[in-house]
Structure formats: C-alpha cells, structure tokens
Amino acid sequence: MGAVDKNFVxxxxxxxxxxxxxxxxxxAATVKVVLDTSNIGLAVMGSTxxxxxxxxxxxxxxxxxxxxxxxAVAHSQRYRNNLNPAYWxxxxxxxxxxTVVLDxxxxxxxxxxxxxxxxxxxxxxxxxxxxx
Numbered sequence: 001m002g003a004v005d006k007n008f009v010x011x012x013x014x015x016x017x018x019x020x021x022x023x024x025x026x027x028a029a030t031v032k033v034v035l036d037t038s039n040i041g042l043a044v045m046g047s048t049x050x051x052x053x054x055x056x057x058x059x060x061x062x063x064x065x066x067x068x069x070x071x072a073v074a075h076s077q078r079y080r081n082n083l084n085p086a087y088w089x090x091x092x093x094x095x096x097x098x099t100v101v102l103d104x105x106x107x108x109x110x111x112x113x114x115x116x117x118x119x120x121x122x123x124x125x126x127x128x129x130x131x132x
Contacts, residue, residue: 018034018035019032019033019034019035020032020033020035020102021033022042022100022101022102023100023101023102024044024060024065024098024099024100024101025060025061025062025064025065025066025067025068025098025099026065026066026067026068026099027061027064027065028101029060029061029064029065031044031060032058041111041112042100042109042111042112043077043091043093043111043112043113043114044060044111044112044113044114045058045059045060045113045114046059046060046061046062046096046113046114046115047059047060047061047062047063048062048113048115049114049115049116049117050115050116051092051115051116051117051118052116052117052118052119053114053116053117060113062096062098062113065098065099067097067098067099067108068096068097068098069096069097069098070094070096070113071094071095071096071097071110072094072095073094073095074092074093074094075092075093075094075095075112076090076091076092076093077090077091077093077112078090078091079091088119089117089118089119090117090118090119091112091114091116091117092114092115092116092117093112093113093114093115094112094113094115095110095111095112095113096110096111096112096113097109097110097111098111
C-alpha cells in the first residue's frame with residue numbers, strides 16, 4: 001500500500017472534537033462537520049432540523065441543492081457526550097443523497113440528514129461546544 005498524499009485542515013475544538021469543512025450540494029455550501037472516528041457515516045444537521053439544533057446559520061440548506069435526494073428512510077443513533085457526568089444524545093435523521101466535496105474528491109454520497117436531537121439530561125439546545 002502506498003503513502004496517502006492528501007492533507008486536510010482540521011480544527012481542534014477545546015480538545016473535545018475535531019472539525020472539518022465540507023462542500024455539499026450543487027450550490028457548494030460549506031458545512032462544518034464533527035469528525036467522529038467511531039462512526040462510519042456522515043451526519044449533517046439540515047434545515048429540517050426542528051428539535052435541539054445548532055444555530056440556523058450552521059444548518060445545511062439541502063433545498064438549495066439540485067442534486068439533493070431525500071431517500072426517506074428514518075434512522076436513529078445514540079451518541080455519548082464527553083462531559084462529566086456523561087449522558088447520551090439521541091439523534092433522529094433521514095437518509096439522504098447529495099454531492100459532497102472534500103479536497104479534490106467530488107462524488108455523490110449517502111448521509112444522515114439530522115432532523116432532531118434529544119438527551120436524557122433535558123438539554124434544550126445542542127451543546128455549543130460541539131460546533132463552535
């Protein structure tokens with residue numbers, strides 16, 4: 001196997017998360033994503049997110065992409081936060097397809113479009129430390 005010849009810029013968010021910018025959709029919107037090395041899927045908060053979402057300016061406007069396809073398969077995922085005491089986030093999403101660009105790689109990918117979040121601690125907004 002040869003050496004990997006790609007360099008990506010990641011942002012360290014308070015030693016809690018690493019963030020990267022992706023371009024998504026036919027309109028090439030920049031979306032900040034948390035790099036989750038324990039997961040194999042891409043999850044993005046979309047404009048349809050209604051419960052415990054990040055600031056609206058950080059949501060992916062999937063409706064502005066002519067390449068966006070709502071695959072309409074509901075999905076839920078649990079994520080553990082890294083606070084003390086720890087608690088779990090329950091994320092609801094739908095599978096979707098759109099153009100995703102990272103460096104020189106431009107392809108159509110399936111991903112999870114997050115529509116809502118909840119946790120057992122009763123948090124009413126998505127934690128600010130997740131995406132600065």
